[in-house]
Amino acid sequence: MTRSNDTIRVLIPLKLRKKNGRPKIMPPTDYSPSEDQTQDPHILRAIGRAWGWRRRMEAGEFATIQELAEAVGLAERHVSRQLRLAYLAPEVLKRLTCGREASAVSLYDLCFLAGETWQEQAERAFHDISAEL
Template sequence: HILRAIGRAWSWRRRMEAGEFGTVRDLAIAVNLAERHVGRQLRLAYLAPEVLKRLTCGRDAIAITEINLSNCAALPWAEQAKAAFDDAEQGDA
């Protein structure tokens, strides 16, 4: 589920960078989703490489939510993994 959302976010990011859509609102209308939802998911395209590696190569994807990842994407890359995975581990305790 999370990996699919990240893939969709990257696709949307490429389309926006190519100029297909000028705003998140234009994109949301085109994909028939709420602007807020599209904006939140679009942030997943800006996750740090370390976070992506842990999600694809480890078991961390099970313990983390899409919303938590989206919030972490706003942080500097150096802080994202700690924020994402430490929070997920504390939620399991």
């Protein structure tokens, strides 16, 4: 147990700035992110959203992509394209979300990989990275 006069202070040198009207925490100027954090937050967010949409459609909440698009307030074309991310190969999803590997293709191109075989998906999504190793 600690006594009432025992105090632990933790100082974290952060700055608060407003960006687009919202507060944003800024790291110290000498901070450099580690190289193992190469995940693209946009890709992670898109994959999570696609899986959520897939679950809702499989549960019968929506019968068509058009109904889903109207419900989430996005264009049907955008929802249709992003929904494909939920059908990527398990190995590709694992490497993108857990393996901390950056994709060699953009989020837009990643959406079109679902039509490929699982082996081709992995080769195309990570071709630059595999060649460097």
